[in-house]
Amino acid sequence: MEFLMELDDPVFSALHHLMDIPDEVEKTFNAPTRAYVRDRKAMRNTPADIKDLPNALVFTVDMPGVKHGDIKVQVEDGNVLVISGERKRSADEEKEKEGKYLRMERRMGKFMRRFPLPEDVKSDGITAVYKDGVLTVTVEKQPPPEPKKPKAIEVKVA
Numbered sequence: 659m660e661f662l663m664e665l666d667d668p669v670f671s672a673l674h675h676l677m678d679i680p681d682e683v684e685k686t687f688n689a690p691t692r693a694y695v696r697d698r699k700a701m702r703n704t705p706a707d708i709k710d711l712p713n714a715l716v717f718t719v720d721m722p723g724v725k726h727g728d729i730k731v732q733v734e735d736g737n738v739l740v741i742s743g744e745r746k747r748s749a750d751e752e753k754e755k756e757g758k759y760l761r762m763e764r765r766m767g768k769f770m771r772r773f774p775l776p777e778d779v780k781s782d783g784i785t786a787v788y789k790d791g792v793l794t795v796t797v798e799k800q801p802p803p804e805p806k807k808p809k810a811i812e813v814k815v816a
Contacts, residue, residue: 704769706741715797717741717773722791723764731786731795737777739784741795742770778802 709716719741721729729743745766775797783798 704771706771706773708773713799713801715775715779715799717793717795717797719771719793719795720791721745721788721793724791726788729786729788729793731784731793733775733781733784734772736781737775737779739773739775739795739797740770741773741793742768744768 705720707718709718717739721743724743724745728746729741732740732742734740745764747766776799778800780798780800784795786793786795788794
């Protein structure tokens with residue numbers, strides 16, 4: 659007696675579905691959380707310009723509505739510039755509990771950007787200035803090494 663099963667057979671379909679359950683369960687447990695996705699979008703959506711000058715790198719980051727005390731500028735691992743902070747609702751917005759938002763486009767919450775730095779920067783020569791919603795971080799470069807001059811060797815008469 660031969661046992662043949664068609665692909666459209668309901669028994670085959672049920673077995674195939676049971677075999678797929680571990681993949682679905684794995685996807686559920688390994689799926690990124692909403693907070694992770696939201697934070698990744700915040701990192702990607704924080705606009706920044708980087709300008710390479712002869713003696714410095716200048717990072718300009720738009721941060722409208724962020725208070726001065728909510729911004730952190732750090733150097734990690736000696737060569738990664740990290741700019742992070744948090745945009746919070748103002749006290750006036752918190753008091754206004756009446757009504758409902760029809761549209762909320764301004765993002766509130768934490769943000770972070772990481773920028774790898776080249777080897778020729780001075781880690782102690784970093785300054786940050788926040789003015790009118792724009793953060794400007796200047797990272798000084800080390801001066802290029804002096805070209806070696808040929809060494810003159812005195813020729814003696816024997």
